[in-house]
Amino acid sequence: DAGVIQSPRHEVTEMGQEVTLRCKPISGHDYLFWYRQTMMRGLELLIYFNNNVPIDDSGMPEDRFSAKMPNASFSTLKIQPSEPRDSAVYFCASSPGGPGGYGYTFGSGTRLTVV
């Protein structure tokens, strides 16, 4: 398995533009998570899906952020309009679900810079 695949690896955009980040989870994993990494807050959960259904979006900072999972193999995180404070590394992760102390598998992340 190729692991969790994110695209693009780097994105530089101007303030006000729409940004779309993409994620392909590991096949068979029922859970998909979007995290954002910043120096101040570390890794913060934005939203997660179970079987393509959003379960908890309480971490989505504002209405400018939206996420979709149209099928089991694809998810997007969209920011519209983007602002400089959105600059961060965004990670997607997936897991098989169920009880226990297993970990997630993370993608390599998308480094977003909004200028």
Next chain:
Amino acid sequence: DQQVKQNSPSLSVQEGRISILNCDYTNSMFDYFLWYKKYPAEGPTFLISISSIKDKNEDGRFTVFLNKSAKHLSLHIVPSQPGDSAVYFCAARWDILTGGGNKLTFGTGTQLKVEL
């Protein structure tokens, strides 16, 4: 509200010595604790975990200790190697079976540097 805290943003250790990374949490409902390791330009990778019913879990050079009464856990790396230099994240999970969701709450990370 930071439910998982790593109060040391950085740690420097000599090769061969012990590295001790610390983590505190506030939510008593957490029942699994995990450590992740992250190299630059890569995603975090799972390192080791511990159930709240245990106080120690060991995997090779890595040992995690849990003190539930103090709501504190630590990761020990012995002996430390230059390849261990990375950011280490502590994470906690409130298990599905006890009413939590399948989500991990992470700390802010500790940058470990192992020097020759």
